[in-house]
Amino acid sequence: TRLPISMHATLIAGERTIFCPETRGVSLRGLYACSTDSFRNGTEVAIVLRFGGDGALSIDLQGHVIDSDEGGMGIEFTAMSVEALHQMRTMLLHNAPDPNQLQKEFQQHVDSKRSR
Numbered sequence: 844t845r846l847p848i849s850m851h852a853t854l855i856a857g858e859r860t861i862f863c864p865e866t867r868g869v870s871l872r873g874l875y876a877c878s879t880d881s882f883r884n885g886t887e888v889a890i891v892l893r894f895g896g897d898g899a900l901s902i903d904l905q906g907h908v909i910d911s912d913e914g915g916m917g918i919e920f921t922a923m924s925v926e927a928l929h930q931m932r933t934m935l936l937h938n939a940p941d942p943n944q945l946q947k948e949f950q951q952h953v954d955s956k957r958s959r
Contacts, residue, residue, distance in 0.1 A: 844945055845870045846938050850894040852876045854918070856886050863915065866892070871931055871949060873906065873919040881911040890918065894934070902930045 845868035852863040854876060863876035882888060890904040904927055910917035923931065932949055939945040 844935075844939065844941075844948060846935060848894075848934065848938050850892045853891040853893070854878075854882065854916075855889040855891075856882055868917075869935070871920070871928075871935065873909070873917065875915055875917050877915040879913070881916050882908045884908050884911060887921075888918065890920075900930075902927050902934075904931075 847867055848869040850866045850869070852866050852874070854861045854863065859882075861876075861878055861880050861882065863878040865877040866874045867877065868875040886908045888906055888908065890906050892902045892904070894900050894902075903924070904920050905922035906918045906920045908916050909919045935949075936942045936945055
């Protein structure tokens with residue numbers, strides 16, 4: 844389930860950093876980062892998501908660009924710490940219109956990672 848959660852995202856690849864003032868379509872698998880600048884498809888990026896009233900809360904993730912257009916980039920998450928996974932899960936459940944469905948998806952996601 845993709846949720847319309849708006850956060851600030853900072854994407855870092857090498858020495859280049861792109862600040863994205865808004866996100867959309869946030870899920871445990873990825874998000875869309877709104878920006879007029881972009882990285883090429885396939886670029887590996889470090890991701891810092893900031894949220895909360897003053898942006899004081901943050902989540903650090905790893906991912907890569909899977910698509911880009913004039914409005915931003917689709918990012919697929921490739922790695923996150925256990926703490927980041929817990930933070931993402933909590934944030935998504937808090938914003939989900941159907942937390943039970945999202946909980947099922949979360950369990951499927953965890954089970955698929957364990958079977959690898």
